Amino acid sequence: MDARHAPVTRLAEAVPGLTASYSDRRMRTLDRLIERAREFGDRYVRPRALEIDRQVELDPGHFDWDIVRAGTGYGLLGLPVPREAGGQGTLALEVSLSMEELCAACPGVANIFGAHGLGIAPLAVLGGTSHWEGVLREITDAERQGRPLLMAAAITEPDAGTDVEDPDLMRMGHITTHARRVRGGYRLSGTKRFISNGNVARWISVFMPTDPRRPAETASAFLVDTRSDGFAVARVEHKMGQRACPAAELNFDDVFVPEELLIGREGDGLAGTMMMLALSRGPVGAIATGIARGAYERLLAWLRSDGDADGLLERQEVQLALATMHEEIHLARQAYIDAATAFETAGIGRALGHPAARVAGLVPPAIRRRPQVRRWTSSATARELFAALLRHSTSERQATRSLALSSLAKARGADVAVRVTGLALEVAGLGAGPVRAELEKLWRDAKLTQIYEGTNQLNRLCVYRGLSLGDTTPEVLPRARNGRSRRFMNRARP
């Protein structure tokens, strides 16, 4: 039996608890989404996964645009884009479920779409309506024409990896990038490292402080056009796994960013990072779950079909190993679904469904595109209003808890991915034939999930603070500044 022909499990069977929370209609929609992602994975990704992995090993600069182009037919680039900008407007749950499917096929290819979503995330959680008719519309228009336009997010620096993902460490960290305020905008300087999609993205959400001596207080997010003067790809890394998705080092040499491409308010960068992580760590748990599932499905299919595996499936040790894998995958999936649900219903996601945001969505695109409207949506007042809306839709405690649940799903899922892929490899052994290379690739791919989006150790410290102690992290939401916007939001409170 080929792994591609594993029985299709409905979401209600895989996660029975979801049926209590969601309507039949929503469950059917989610099932369709999963089927589409699985179809893309089976048709375009699985057959080429090993080949792409080998090509990139020989040449880290190789990038398979064909497979990304094929993804446009499945709406994968518009998946996290708000509906108002022509996208599908999905948040953590849909993105997570899609990522699990894609990762069961190839985590490297999946991560191209994941990193793209990460680039969009700051626009969604900090940007309000201001980028709907800018880059977000550009993405969805291009996708409809079958032209992939990729995004990326640039946070990590050569001397600051963990530092830039934790408020306390960031205050003491060695941040060397700098966004200098100039007339009409900012000038960005410094180096960003390990940026997924960094060398293939058209636009990048970049985080830099306006005062490097106070990085936590002045970190800000900017939308950078990679065609700007002063932007350069310094190198593409030679990775152990997830090779289909490149990681690049990026140099910013006085890159000009106009004022309107500041994402959110100046100084909201740390909150943007925290909210982005609350949104994205759950999907990383899904990525890890998909990797584990990919290994489990391949192993089971091989044990059932390959002559060389004859007899292994009769061994209780092997049966127990398979059962353990199934258990681990089931629990990892539960964890990321909890994280996604918390983000959408009790966390930051609520702000995006706030009546004030919905009202903005009722304005026809043709009007939103008018220069005076675009000027207003990127004005300081509009930014203040969106920050206030975020604060009023959720609380620091809820947002902290959402971040902690996402971190839990990420850390747990990543450990499961490394364990399950390793177990699959051990059951099969070196003499297993073609499936061995696939399992080895998944094992190499799995290790990255313990590292990116914050190391598992950092994520567990988030779990400790947010769940064990029940502490609140004030930096997880934009700070309140403007009394008028606060009063406005109080009146608009649902």
Added chain:
Amino acid sequence: MSVSPLNASERRELVEVTADFARRRLTPAARTLDDGDGATFDECWAGVRELGLGRALLPESLGGAGLATSDLAAPLEEVARADGGIALSVLLGNAALLALPPESAAIVLDSERWAAVVVPDRPAVGARALRIGTHAGQPTLNGHIRMALGALGADGIVVLGNAGAGGAYVVARDATGCAMQPTTAQMGLRAARAADIEFADTPVQAVTPAPQVSTLILWGVAAIARGIARRAYEIASTYAETRLQGGVPIIEHGAVRSMLASMVARLQDGRVPASGAPGVGDHAGALAAKVRATDDALEIAIDAVQVLGGSGYMREAGVEKLMRDARYCQLYPEPNWVARDRLLDLDRP
């Protein structure tokens, strides 16, 4: 072919000389060896030969260095600190020569590299893929062996089981009906280039290998795993001393300290006894050492990558290679779950 083990000072000297060679000649070449570059392998192998490690276990009367099997573990560990694949090639070369009858070993040229190919007994995968037959009174092999580590480019191979019993089969490089193809996508120990071998009525010479051969391979893999683990710890601890996060070296962060501390404990636990690896007949001891050392090496290497974070995942740092190599040690010559199973059988009254 009995030889007496080295005394402590001789063994210390052997380790120092090997460590110096590994540091000067192998460490700088590790990345190219990992690319599977044949020319680099040949250069390194020339160094191995100069040092006498290529035929370390052959008696001096047969042109070897005359080491006892128990004395090979320590130098293997030093070679593995630089490159696990070269260390495995040394081990398999010596195991092959040791398996040959003395009169055959005597005519193997110094320039030749041989490799022992271990075929796992059941229940491991591939056990049924090889059949022994006879043709015109001569033993023949039919079937295939997948991923025979170290076999690609070898001048001859000796096929043997992993249980320490039964016969072995000598296959010349140009034997009729024997076709070797490079194994695709070899993830670890890449300097010991693997071959997929097809046999079609291939005439072979049946031999009865010395009983210590299969034990030697297990002890050898344990030593290689330990060398890999030591290198992983060295890289991780050096990095942790110098990398700052939150304004302090990451070795001051409890999360990193606990990983490093666990590495130290594993390395202390798995130290090879001062007298070298135990002796000839202790197959159970060798199995247990292999399982323990390779499991430890894998855990250490995975954590070492974690200590380095994103840098560890990139090839440049050289630690992800150790993770791949350690995984192959765990799977060779059979996966550890199979090794544990055999260990239980050996332990039963």
